[in-house]
Amino acid sequence: MAITIPDISLNDGTTIPQLGFGVFQIEPKDTVAAVTTALETGYRHIDTAEMYGNEAEVGEAVRMSGLDRGSVYVTSKLNNGFHRPDDARKAFDSTLAALKMDYIDLFLIHWPLPTLYDGDYVSTWKVLEEFQRDGRARSIGVSNFQVAHLERLAAEADVVPAVNQIEAHPYFGNDEVRAYGREHNILTEAWSPIAQGKVLDDPTVVDIAGQLDRTPAQVVLRWHVQRGDIIFPKSTTPKRIEENTRIFDFELDDTAMERITALNRGEAGRQGPNPDTFAYVPR
Numbered sequence: 001m002a003i004t005i006p007d008i009s010l011n012d013g014t015t016i017p018q019l020g021f022g023v024f025q026i027e028p029k030d031t032v033a034a035v036t037t038a039l040e041t042g043y044r045h046i047d048t049a050e051m052y053g054n055e056a057e058v059g060e061a062v063r064m065s066g067l068d069r070g071s072v073y074v075t076s077k078l079n080n081g082f083h084r085p086d087d088a089r090k091a092f093d094s095t096l097a098a099l100k101m102d103y104i105d106l107f108l109i110h111w112p113l114p115t116l117y118d119g120d121y122v123s124t125w126k127v128l129e130e131f132q133r134d135g136r137a138r139s140i141g142v143s144n145f146q147v148a149h150l151e152r153l154a155a156e157a158d159v160v161p162a163v164n165q166i167e168a169h170p171y172f173g174n175d176e177v178r179a180y181g182r183e184h185n186i187l188t189e190a191w192s193p194i195a196q197g198k199v200l201d202d203p204t205v206v207d208i209a210g211q212l213d214r215t216p217a218q219v220v221l222r223w224h225v226q227r228g229d230i231i232f233p234k235s236t237t238p239k240r241i242e243e244n245t246r247i248f249d250f251e252l253d254d255t256a257m258e259r260i261t262a263l264n265r266g267e268a269g270r271q272g273p274n275p276d277t278f279a280y281v282p283r
């Protein structure tokens with residue numbers, strides 16, 4: 001059965017498939033196979049990053065698929081060592097060269113790094129505005145930006161980010177940042193949507209999955225979809241890659257939605273680094 005993945009409109013007039021495929025922690029040697037499986041399954045949106053070390057393999061899989069470039073949505077991200085404007089320009093050239101693409105659908109600042117570069121992510125953002133103006137990035141956005149970081153961009157920059165890609169899952173709702181996005185037309189992309197598997201044996205999730213005859217992963221991914229966020233679960237397991245697409249043919253009722261939302265542990269539920277202090281620069 002073919003799958004239909006809804007498109008969501010961004011603030012710059014483009015659209016993005018609500019479900020994509022994430023490739024964080026997929027070894028370069030395994031990436032072509034995983035992305036090929038995803039594209040064969042019907043995914044048309046791949047989320048990579050320079051930091052993941054597999055942009056070239058993502059590009060290779062897209063080319064090998066024989067699909068039109070225009071029918072596959074590709075995101076990549078500026079790595080933490082390249083926030084200075086000239087470095088950002090070179091890094092973006094390298095990303096396009098690795099992908100062997102002449103444009104990217106969406107390019108993000110991976111982390112705000114407020115304790116590095118004199119806290120100046122605004123100059124970095126203005127370089128992404130250049131990439132959008134010259135047409136090599138159809139859309140530009142940010143990742144791991146907190147409300148204060150978004151407010152500063154709003155005050156000092158011209159373009160409102162199309163998306164903010166942030167950690168969000170039932171144990172970490174990240175609702176303050178999501179609410180800012182909703183109010184300012186910045187779409188939320190939820191990373192680690194199943195908390196790298198940690199929410200899948202939660203008794204509430206397991207109970208709802210049992211009632212609906214769905215898997216825990218499908219229930220949690222469906223919860224994100226009904227919250228209106230974009231998701232790109234990662235898997236190298238073909239059966240799971242397929243399973244994660246079967247989320248558009250059922251609905252969670254209000255009670256199920258509320259029960260999952262109530263699993264939120266606030267800051268204690270965060271699995272990844274806190275963007276206010278994260279200062280990792282790969283060497």
Ligand SMILES: NC(=O)c1ccc[n+]([C@@H]2O[C@H](COP(=O)([O-])OP(=O)(O)OC[C@H]3O[C@@H](n4cnc5c(N)ncnc54)[C@H](OP(=O)(O)O)[C@@H]3O)[C@@H](O)[C@H]2O)c1
Binds near residue numbers: 023165190197232
């Ligand atoms: N911007 C950022 O800073 C940032 C940070 C983290 C992630 N991301 C993006 O978000 C994407 C997704 O996040 P993530 O990779 O951290 O975690 P995730 O998608 O929440 O979870 C991936 C893990 O869950 C397992 N899994 C996947 N589907 C499953 C299913 N149906 N049943 C049981 N287990 C399942 C996978 O195992 P197998 O692979 O073994 O099947 C893998 O161990 C990343 O790939 C990346 O694109 C962005």
